[in-house]
Amino acid sequence: MPVPDMKTDVLVIGAGPAGSMTAKWAAKSGAKVLMIEKRQEIGSPVRCGEGMSKSWLADVGIKPGRWINVEVEGARIYSPNETVFEINEKHAGNEVGYVVERDEFDKQLAIDAANAGVDVVLKTAATSILKENGKVVGVKAKRFGESFEIRAPVTIAADGFESQVGRWAGIPTNIAMRDMDTCLQYRMTNVDSDVRYCDFYLGKVAPGGYVWIFPKGEGLANVGIGVQVSQVKAMADARTFLDRWIDHHPGYAKGKKIDMVGGGVSISAPLKQTAGDGIMIVGDAARMIDPLTGGGIANGCIAGKICGTVAAEAVHAGTPTKEYFQKYEKGWRAFLEEKLYRNWLAKEKLVQLSDETFDKVIEALQDFKLEKLSVHNILKAVHEKYPEVTKEFEAFL
Amino acid sequence: MPNKKHLHIESSGQLCIYCGACVGICPLNCIYLDETRITFDEKVCTRCEICVKACPVGAIEIG
DSSP, X not given: OOOOOEEOSEEEEOOXXXXXXXXXXXXXXXXXXXXXXXXXXXXXXXXSOOEEEOTTTGGGTOOOOTTEEEEOSEEEEEOTTOOEEEEEHHHHGGGOEEEEOHHHHHHHHHHXXXXXXXXXEOSEEEEEEEEETTEEEEEXXXXXXXXXXXXXXXXXXXXXXXXXXXXXXXXXXXXXXXXXXXXXXXXXXXXOOOTTEEEEEOSTTSTXXXXXXXXXXXXXXXXXXXXXXXXXXXXXXXXXXXXHHHHTOHHHHXXXXXXXXXXXXXXXXXXXXXXXXXXXXXXXXXXXXXXXXXXXXXXXXXXXXXXXXXHHHHHHHTOOOTTTTHHHHHHHHHHHHHHHHHXXXXXXXXXXXXXXXXXXXXXXHHHSOOSSOOHHHHHHHHXXXXXXXXXXXXXXX | OOSOOOEXXXXXXXXXXXXXXXHXXXXXXXXXXXXXXXXXXXXXXXXXXXXXXXXXXXXXEEO
């Protein structure tokens, strides 16, 4: 049976956190909103390490729920010789956070959006963009194999890392190999993880990325790796490196894998453009992931709130133009751009460090009474002990 | 480009985990993920091999 064409004020493509947040705030601001999701189930399959900070949640209107899996006390950073530096709430403030059930989290955000008035349609994929006089006016979509059109003055591309909608609209969101990590993760049981900590292992064990251990419960953890694509030498390096790391750690080698997750993470500088006539891009699709930590949920949700609000305003004003969407560009950049850029620069430096230098950095941090965690303070600590190491980073001091 | 190398994306589930890493990195935007099927545009693809590197599980072969 043919699917009838649809019409709405704001069309959101992708029901991940950034999409649901955008949709919710657009609806709360009075727009008629349709959110489409290509999969049959929101939040599944999970493609995420499931660690996230918590300080930002209240600001964007997300209430704690059963998606919270474990509340950690801190993070432990392991240098290549496994010197440990512990970050806890004392120096990280509210940056320390939760390990979450990501599928539950995504579903909760979609429920919040639906309860705000958003129409949600599953099993519906955008297949191309509709343009009139150079302006985006909606998409061609496919549902149960049937093609149809969805028309909207505002289209939001919240289609995740593998985003294509923005590029179809002519907004360059391509990333270079050095600006992407290829990631793989196992859910492992019977391992020696500590429910109080998220652990990070740096250095050549994960070139251009890190190995993470995010606790999901007693003896249960997400054990994952990110490897910078430009440093990949052979096929499936992410898996090879992760398996090697596990083999070398008896507390994990004895564990059993019960789940496997993969994916791409952008670790790029912020995009120059995230809006065009009739379209805005948000979340991972807009390369808003923190290039240092690889975390994208908070940034996607923060930008989503702004994006949704601006989308509704543009509908009401009758001006869904690139010019009007500068409100969104300015809005998210005020919150995120400087940090993204600074952390991208830091990432560019960190990926060049030798294992010996990582060891020195972590050792210096151990001895230093760090009050607040920042790139600046970390460099100060390292500078006191190993001034030669910080020479390369003088621009940050 | 005559005599393009053979590119094979194994998306029957033996290796591929449908993560979309190849789709996101493809500089020509010519790889498509459709639930449990990954396809690429043979005509557009230049065999730059970036997707081969980006795949975390080694499901893309070229040669």
